Amino acid sequence: xKHSKFLxxxxxxxxxxxxxxxxxxxxxxxxxxxxGTIPKSLTxxxxxxxxxxxxxxxxxxxNCLACHVMPIPEEQFHGKTGPDLHGIGSRQTEAELxxxxxxxxxxxxxxxxxxxxxxxxHRVLKDFEGxxxxxxxxxxxxxxxxxxxx
Amino acid sequence: MKIKTVTTIAVILGASFTLAACNxxxxxxxxxxxxxxxxxxxxxxxxETQAMQDDDFSNPGMPLVDTAAGMWNKPAGEAKKSCADCxxxxxxxxxGPVGIPMKGVSAKYPAYDEATQKPMNLELRIMKCQTENQKxxxxxxxxxxxxxxxxxxxxxxxxxxxxxxxDDPNDKxxxxxxxxxxxxxxxxxxxxxxxxxxxxxxxxxxxxAELLSQGQSNGFPTYRLKWQGMGSLHKRLGGCNKExxxxxxxxxxxxYVNLETYLxxxxxxxxxxxxxxxx
Numbered sequence: 353x354k355h356s357k358f359l360x361x362x363x364x365x366x367x368x369x370x371x372x373x374x375x376x377x378x379x380x381x382x383x384x385x386x387x388g389t390i391p392k393s394l395t396x397x398x399x400x401x402x403x404x405x406x407x408x409x410x411x412x413x414x415n416c417l418a419c420h421v422m423p424i425p426e427e428q429f430h431g432k433t434g435p436d437l438h439g440i441g442s443r444q445t446e447a448e449l450x451x452x453x454x455x456x457x458x459x460x461x462x463x464x465x466x467x468x469x470x471x472x473x474h475r476v477l478k479d480f481e482g483x484x485x486x487x488x489x490x491x492x493x494x495x496x497x498x499x500x501x502x
Numbered sequence: 503m504k505i506k507t508v509t510t511i512a513v514i515l516g517a518s519f520t521l522a523a524c525n526x527x528x529x530x531x532x533x534x535x536x537x538x539x540x541x542x543x544x545x546x547x548x549x550e551t552q553a554m555q556d557d558d559f560s561n562p563g564m565p566l567v568d569t570a571a572g573m574w575n576k577p578a579g580e581a582k583k584s585c586a587d588c589x590x591x592x593x594x595x596x597x598g599p600v601g602i603p604m605k606g607v608s609a610k611y612p613a614y615d616e617a618t619q620k621p622m623n624l625e626l627r628i629m630k631c632q633t634e635n636q637k638x639x640x641x642x643x644x645x646x647x648x649x650x651x652x653x654x655x656x657x658x659x660x661x662x663x664x665x666x667x668x669d670d671p672n673d674k675x676x677x678x679x680x681x682x683x684x685x686x687x688x689x690x691x692x693x694x695x696x697x698x699x700x701x702x703x704x705x706x707x708x709x710x711a712e713l714l715s716q717g718q719s720n721g722f723p724t725y726r727l728k729w730q731g732m733g734s735l736h737k738r739l740g741g742c743n744k745e746x747x748x749x750x751x752x753x754x755x756x757x758y759v760n761l762e763t764y765l766x767x768x769x770x771x772x773x774x775x776x777x778x779x780x781x
């Protein structure tokens with residue numbers, strides 16, 4: 353039952369991915385997904401890699417270290433539920449990374465990775481209702497930081 | 503008096519615990535829904551935490567259980583009856599005048615309650631005995647006396663395997679089981695995670711500084727070092743929900759009792775450990 357649900361979702365995304373579609377959520381209204389990537393900056397401004405690194409570490413922001421090993425040796429406790437991000441900037445493009453942060457379920461329907469620029473999840477704690485985990489510029493900053501990881 | 507209860511408990515445990523201790527090392531054969539080996543949270547704990555659980559004199563949950571052992575014999579409510587008046591000594595194999603022993607209860611709970619036509623967990627059962635049989639005011643869910651009493655009763659099942667047949671469509675708990683299963687696989691919270699993302703897909707993996715277990719329920723109530731106290735399964739579920747920025751349900755709610763019914767089934771075959779010790 354739940355398998356077929358996931359499968360159906362995955363197929364839906366796969367079909368959507370071949371077309372250029374606009375996502376549903378309010379925050380994503382202006383986000384255009386093209387073949388499972390987001391080519392255009394969310395803010396039109398360049399990202400700041402140094403600020404991005406800070407937001408990636410911050411447990412109340414990206415908290416990427418909860419799940420990923422990253423080239424940030426000064427921080428303790430890197431989680432291992434996601435892939436190692438060493439060298440990710442050579443493996444993926446800016447458009448791919450932006451998609452991964454905004455809503456990774458478009459790429460991988462059953463993923464554990466949170467959608468950092470999306471609202472409308474089920475039973476969100478009152479304090480966070482209607483809010484995205486990261487702001488648009490924070491997404492841009494983290495993408496810029498990831499691109500420095502060659 | 504206090505001292506005496508502790509010794510009695512230690513003696514009862516002495517017997518059941520040797521059994522529990524050796525069973526805990528080897529895991530159960532019962533397959534979980536994805537065919538993986540079913541493992542207790544105990545098997546993911548550090549040797550230090552395991553040692554605290556292995557020895558009741560170092561298990562920090564025991565003082566509350568000791569207090570509950572005192573309450574077991576104390577008449578209460580308008581009926582002026584104690585738990586012992588009906589069930590005999592807490593370890594009485596015959597279960598006193600009513601013939602309902604405490605041994606094995608927590609291994610088969612939640613049970614179906616004909617009156618409400620819903621599953622009832624151990625906490626709710628104790629509260630029901632207080633209001634209906636003692637004609638007393640029930641302890642509050644997650645209050646220390648209730649957690650202690652749950653611990654005292656759970657202890658009588660230590661070393662026994664968890665049983666559940668709630669996946670059977672003819673089982674009276676089946677509807678609750680089904681609702682619990684849906685809860686388990688439903689994404690929730692701002693972080694958009696289901697129980698299964700952490701406890702099924704990633705058991706044994708590290709998330710930040712935590713080693714994820716299968717999230718089994720066989721150790722409850724559990725003394726959590728982080729809480730500096732003993733707490734119920736529902737308190738832990740609320741914690742797991744808030745962790746992912748999801749609105750929790752109330753302890754004792756239908757939603758969590760349904761989820762508990764499903765978790766019991768996922769953990770069938772696991773040896774009961776309550777009151778356990780966890781990080």
